[in-house]
Amino acid sequence: MKNKKTQLTILLLIVTIAIIAVLNITLDSYKIKIFTLCGIYIILGLSMNLINGFTGLFSLGHAGFMAVGAYVSALLTMSPELKDSVFYVAPINPFIKMIQLPFPLALIVGGLVAAGVAFLIGAPVLRLNDDYLAIATLGFSEIIRVVITNTQTLTNGSLGLKGITRYTNAWWAWGIAILTIFFMIWLIHGMYGKAFKAIREDEIAAEAMGISLFKHKMMSFVIGAFFAGVGGGLLGHLIGAIDPNMFRFILTFNILLIVVLGGIGSITGTIISATAVTILMEVLRFIESPINLGFINIPGIPGMRMVVFSLMLMGVILFYPKGLMGRAEFNWDYFLKKKFLRNRKKSA
Template sequence: MTWKGKDMDTSKRNLYCNLAALCLLAVVLYLFDQYGTEYQIRILNNMAVFITLAVSYNLVNGMCGLLHLGPNAFITIGAYTSALLTMSPMEKQMSFIIEPLIWPFSVLQAPFFVSLIAGGVMATIFAFIISFPVFRVRGDYLAIVTLGFGEVIRVLCNALQGVTNGPLGLKGLQPYTNLWWSWGIAVFTIIVITKLVNSSYGRAMKAIREDEIAAKAMGVDPFRHLMLAFLVSAFFCGVAGGLMAHLITTISPTLFTFFLTFNLLIIIVVGGLGSTTGAVIGAALFAWGGEALRVVESPMNFGAFTIPGIPGMRMVLFSVILMVVIIFARRGIMGRNEFSWNWLFTKLGLNAK
């Protein structure tokens, strides 16, 4: 059996399955859009934003095996860039009361989509600049350098009042982010990153993760490929930052602390480092689970005794779940495996073998 034959047999079926899955997603989104409560729509939007973030973050941490701790910086840059572009010059003038907004941001205004792309591009530019110092080191040192960068950006957001309005943040953004935008971008991110990971470039990245010395000896330039992953990841983090800004409609530096990076790290570790499917599952569980667990914080009545509502109980339970996952599935829910139609069909016993 040649490889070509095997590919051809299933590729058509997989294409149809993918299209069917997309249609199903569209129908579900439509139903929620029409009949869902505001609360449900909000959770779904959050889920999509976190899927975009986790999938792109996983490209660096999971596929390339780098402990990158600075995605919050790129999310911040994306969020601010995009927010500054969608606000009208009038609004900006009213918001920036301490120090006026510097030119050209003060006069520029762009449609939502353009502002998202601009956020992504701006994040990519910053990623490009810092990739030179970052990739001189590896391992723990790389973690520290990227962590430091995240903090620098946060501090700058507080200090550069002429650009970011400092601690006051930007308020009253238009809630442009709806289900179509957030899920559209999430699906696009998943497709593009999956294609990249499964291509020759993705293999080179994984080879660097497995053994950088051997990868070099096989002709792979580590710097170029790590940078590629880093920039692609930064771009989508920036776009997701823009989505986030127009979902929450108020942004300030406190929103983008290291805690955000930490949440993303938990998501991809629980989902399975190096698995895009895992990142999606992790993000979905995080966004939905975080809300679903609110139940435990309300007062509960067990007939004989009553538990008063304990704020923060949610986080305790969340930690317990985390520990259970790490103990029983050390490599996360998916490990490094990916969902595939072949796998599903084999499980269902439908694969002609």
């Protein structure tokens, strides 16, 4: 049975790679960008689900970690000449100016710096619970954004960074998304994943069983921040420009929306909801344009897309209070069991 599952997983991976290759060839540049965004939001959704869903920490600091990852990776991939042209108000720090790394290495460094910031933040705030933790992490996220805005020689301040090479494509986004999915499955099904879930269900009982609450909370927080930093780096290199206003609380809210909609504590749900939300947000753009129905002309109303999207979400939450998947996961056992039962009926 285990070998069969492994074979099916490898087959699914091959099919997924084939689909990415076909879509990368057949779709136009606009649709490819949306497809790439789906992969990035899967990474971001899974990173937040690890903290909020599997460990039960109500963290709202994701936008700050994304900002750190985006700025660090962008600065590391920009050439010294480009940095000189971008930092025209105040000269860039000479040490940062001379550093230039390949895109993959810059992404990893961006993620590690975001994880380091999470470690420094987590030391004081992870001793808090529930709403207090949410307020503290939200506050630190805003502090990060304000620091980025006011460190002119390091981040170019409110002007942001322009002319970033657009290294991110469908292969990079979905390749890292697939690696993130497999890492999360391995982590959650392992010893640490069981500890995370125990903390989520009952902290007192988990501590009584010998689980170090602070250690495992910190581990979850730092790992989630690392992937948030990588996702921020991918997003910056997809758009080609970043500024502090990109990383406001609304960005954290959008990722939290994906987690809640898919199911808090479900990897499968996050993948489905990240893809669905990203595509729907673009599909519904036509609602904001003037519509002629023949007998009536409906003027374009800015923001109507979000109203319709919110109504759709309300409908989903009413019928699926725990999200689309709840805490359920995609499992080969269901399909293998169905096949086994069909074979038994045929043989009978």
